[in-house]
Amino acid sequence: MNTDERYARLQRSENARERNVAYEQIQRLNPRPQVTMFLPQTPTSKTLPELVSETVGPLYQRANGDAEASCPWHSSKSGRCLVIYCDGTRWLCRSCRRGGDAIAWLVLTRDMSIRAARNFLGLPPRPARRRQRPTLWARIP
Ligand SMILES: [Zn+2]
Secondary structure, eight states: OOHHHHHHHHTTOSOHHHHHHHHHHHHHHSOOOOOOSSOOOOOOOOOHHHHHHHHHOOOEEOTTSOEEEOOTTSOOSSSOOEEEOTTSSOEEETTTOOEEOHHHHHHHHHOOOHHHHHHHTTOOOOOOOOOOOOOOSOOOO
């Protein structure tokens, strides 16, 4: 008789303590599979300039380290209204004032949710915001 059968038999025991032990042992032997919220996806190692250039094409490097590109939401004469600042973490369109970080870029250009974009970039999901307790008593000044 293997352990599984032994504990299965013990689960039908008259003794409540034995039943509890059997239950705990069965749980321990057959742990529940970990349920993950998202399909595991290998996070991209691409930087913001690379992600932008995938969408809008080649970037123009400026002497000050910023990169410029055309904005995907409208046409422009110069084709350089979108700036990626030299630190490579933020972008801004001078013309339509859209801007943000890599998450915002993915959300706006690839129809991703913020959560999916964070996952794509290998960032942990943001912790759920703590719910505020409703105020029961108003403070009377
Ligand atoms: Zn724009």
